Amino acid sequence: GDSVTQMEGPVTLSEEAFLTINCTYTATGYPSLFWYVQYPGEGLQLLLKATKADDKGSNKGFEATYRKETTSFHLEKGSVQVSDSAVYFCAPLIERGSTLGRLYFGRGTQLTVWP
Amino acid sequence: KAGVTQTPRYLIKTRGQQVTLSCSPISGHRSVSWYQQTPGQGLQFLFEYFSETQRNKGNFPGRFSGRQFSNSRSEMNVSTLELGDSALYLCASKGGLASSTDTQYFGPGTRLTVL
Numbered sequence: 001g002d003s004v005t006q007m008e009g010p011v012t013l014s015e016e017a018f019l020t021i022n023c024t025y026t027a028t029g030y031p032s033l034f035w036y037v038q039y040p041g042e043g044l045q046l047l048l049k050a051t052k053a054d055d056k057g058s059n060k061g062f063e064a065t066y067r068k069e070t071t072s073f074h075l076e077k078g079s080v081q082v083s084d085s086a087v088y089f090c091a092p093l094i095e096r097g098s099t100l101g102r103l104y105f106g107r108g109t110q111l112t113v114w115p
Numbered sequence: 116k117a118g119v120t121q122t123p124r125y126l127i128k129t130r131g132q133q134v135t136l137s138c139s140p141i142s143g144h145r146s147v148s149w150y151q152q153t154p155g156q157g158l159q160f161l162f163e164y165f166s167e168t169q170r171n172k173g174n175f176p177g178r179f180s181g182r183q184f185s186n187s188r189s190e191m192n193v194s195t196l197e198l199g200d201s202a203l204y205l206c207a208s209k210g211g212l213a214s215s216t217d218t219q220y221f222g223p224g225t226r227l228t229v230l
Contacts (some may be wrong), residue, residue, distance in 0.1 A: 034218070043119075043205055043221040081142060089158065102148070102171055105158035 003027065006090045006106030013080055013113050021075040021109045023064075025091030031092040033057075033073040034064055034103065038087045047075075047088070080113045087111070117142065119208050119222035129229045133194040136225045139206030140187050146170075147189040148219060149181060152203040161204075164189050193227075201229045 009023040025031070032051045036044040048057030053068040062077045073090060087108045095101040120139045128134050140147050148171075149161040160173035164183035181191040187208075193200055203226050207219040 036221075043121075043223045044207075046218055046220065049218060102160055102163060104160075105150075107157045 003094055003104035004090055004092060004106040007109050009087075009108070010110040010112060013111070015082055015113055015115050016079045017113075019075070019077040019080045019084075019111065020089075021088055022072070023072070023074055023106060024072045025090070025092040025104075026071065027092055027094045030068060030097070031094045031101070033064070034091045034093070035062070035073070035075050036091060036105075037063055038089065038091045038108070040086075044089065046085070077099070080111070082113045082115050085111055085113050119220055120221040121204075121206050121208055121225050123225060124223065125163065125226045128196050129230050130198060131195055132196050133192060134196060134227060135190055135192045136188045136204055136206075136227070137142075138191075138206030138208075138222060140206075141220055142187070144208035144210050145187050146209045146217075147183060147187065148207045148209075149191050150205040150207065151175075151190070152205055158205075161191065164181075191206070193222075196229045198229050200227065202227060 003026050005024050034049045035047040038044050045057045048059040050057040050066040053066050056065045064073050064075045087110050089108050090106040092102040093101045094104050118152045122137045132203045146165045148163040149158045161175055162169055162181050163171040175214045178194045183189045205221055205224045209217040209219045
């Protein structure tokens with residue numbers, strides 16, 4: 001089954017609006033959780049991460065809290081800017097069976113911010 | 116410190132040909148992973164190399180192969196190219212292998228177009 005369920009896009013917001021992108025995952029144990037961002041024509045950049053329950057990752061005004069009860073890692077930003085327009089990926093690091101842990105990526109959420 | 120570099124950045128091939136992509140990890144990083152990104156399938160894991168050995172493998176046919184050299188540089192090869200192999204191929208490096216908190220850093224990708 002799916003390891004990561006990420007909010008479908010595209011998301012279109014006006015500048016200074018509040019942003020939430022939902023992400024839930026399926027895994028045993030407590031995987032490390034990551035959000036990556038991809039700007040047009042570029043590779044992925046790490047946005048933030050959390051490695052244990054109740055940790056809050058934050059960077060550039062974005063935040064996400066590791067919620068073990070709901071197996072979620074929702075991304076939030078209080079006031080988006082045009083420069084935040086990009087595709088956002090949620091990615092838990094999950095171990096399955098005897099294989100080593102690796103990142104499982106959500107489908108990505110396209111965010112467009114209008115001035 | 117230089118980031119992950121990938122060469123070439125763009126490549127055009129025809130069906131049936133083979134292609135080799137190269138990735139140089141961040142200095143000191145020993146793990147290299149490869150991903151394929153397409154609009155239809157999103158980001159899919161190909162394989163991970165550490166100390167010149169493949170340690171983890173995704174669900175891709177045997178036409179996709181890779182290797183890692185003693186300096187941690189990695190190459191991936193796709194033989195008998197198909198139209199569906201057109202994608203952005205991303206390489207990522209991290210310092211260790213088993214640490215669940217290690218962050219993967221991505222290169223800009225190689226855009227492969229198969230005609």
